[in-house]
Amino acid sequence: MITGLHHIGLSVLNLDAAIDFYTSQHAYNLSYLFDVEDSASNRAILQLDNASARGAFLQGSLGCLELFEYACRTEIIPEDKAVYSAGIRHICLQSEISDRLYDGLVAAGATSHARPAGLGTGNSYVYIRDPEGNLLELEGTPWAPADVHRPWFAHVALVTPDIRKLTDFYALLTGIEIHRQGSFGPSPKFDHVAGLSDICFTGAWSRLANAELEFWCYAHPPTLPRDRRNLAAPGWNHICFESDNIEADYARLMAHGVELHGPPHAFGNARLFFGRDPDGNVFEVLQPSTDKQLTVAAMLQEANGHKVDAARTAYRDGLAATVTEA
Template sequence: MALAVRDIESATRFYTEALGCTPWKEAERLSLAEQAVALRWPNAGLLLLPAETALPLVDRPVCEAGIAHVCIQTPAIVPVVNRAKARGAELHSEPIDLGTGFLYCYARDPERNVIEVECVAPVWPDEQPWLAHANIVTHDLRRLVGFYSRLLGVEAIRSPLLRDDKRLDTIADLTDVQLRAAWLNPGNAQLELMQYLQPATGAKTGRRESGAPGFAYVAFEVTGLAEACEHLKESGGDFVDAPTPGATQAWGMDPDGNRVLLLDLGAFSDAGLRISTLADPQITQRFSAARAALAPAS
């Protein structure tokens, strides 16, 4: 994930001190921006990029199209939320129980970007947060689910129509929320896709404006860049710039126009760039297995 911010130093402090990220110096070489700072959770990276200072910070509603938020999970939500608030975050609400066994809340970081914080079952004593998913909001859920399902080679888990729940309204800071969602799990973290029917998600968004503050792109580690580029095209995507021979990365777009970075790290001798070298790249699967083991036998 990449996040464009106006104040990289402040954002670095927030994401490390409040949300459990640690420095990932090896990954900074993957950015073209000199001021970029690479951070990591146990299973995924977050690249902080300089935003265009002439563009204003916008308090975008969570139903606006584009890459809308990231979600972290932890067995101990209170310390995370308290640290976030102490370092300038504002909550839509205190954590809320939706009846799923989790607690949920949306927090806005000091630059108004949305971070979903989920409290999961205490399956282990370690309170270290991890990245659960990146969220993309779309005006055409069926199309975007089809694209990412083909691209990632996984089937989506789909929600029913979610509506008539004041708890959803409170979490989202919206009125009369109606939405559908889908989740894809390609490995180290999930991709969450949502379409709001009320308030309706439109096709246009300022999130994709070049240099705009906010979540800028999602990145996927691939093996064989040329083949991965062809696969992205066949899946229904396109390219911002045509990939060049010998390149190690290519900038693509999903059908909505959200930026997708494909990274072929085979040419780099530094293994520390790879997801597999992170502290716990399979933590989402490990959590699911541990939670299932706690469930009573039917």
């Protein structure tokens, strides 16, 4: 069974600079560095002709980040990183409602077309791009615990030309159905956040234990199908889900005809396998094999993670009660 979102993968051109950026505002802390060998098994697992890479694993509140600098990265055509382009499009970091995180990341090298703004939900929103142009969303929340001073991972967003097909797939993978969906735009407030004109889109969300999956399909500008994701291409390159029984999850996905790169295998203090969703995005399923490997449960029990989870649960319960009373 899938227990949560473990980490998001990012392929970068400069590993050292990426570590500096993502640790600059204490959103993540560097846990360890590693190397990926250009072996036949790694080439098969990653579906690459050259698997050689330097890597770094960064720990954050309620979700982690895995960075890769592939040796073959300069040989690959970069993917389209437009807000509405299909693929793993952004991650979201939440904090209190203020410009503190925004200003700090801009000082560290991020760029943005606008400052944080509201959409009428009570939250603040802004899209920024890291020094290599990868998209992040910063979201200020009214329920942020006063004694939590570092941002936390909230969701990863996938943009797709077929939102029904993709949400059905991730419901199968995770065992969790969509809990909210809707259509949005055109509206100046959405244009302001996205940095586009007259955008119209549909969205859907599924809620895992520690964070959410967010899905978008743009009608204007239209989200078009794209080529299969190459893991070495710079950009957000995979989503990793934690499992408490990786052999059972592998067999279950195989039985449903899901494209998988190979059976579970050992890597460090975990067992894992990779596969593809219907859009060609790469996902990973990982099961920690020792207590040395960080788990979703540990993220939820860690001091900051526990405080955030308690505060957002209370906030969601309050919203649900208000809807029920209405």
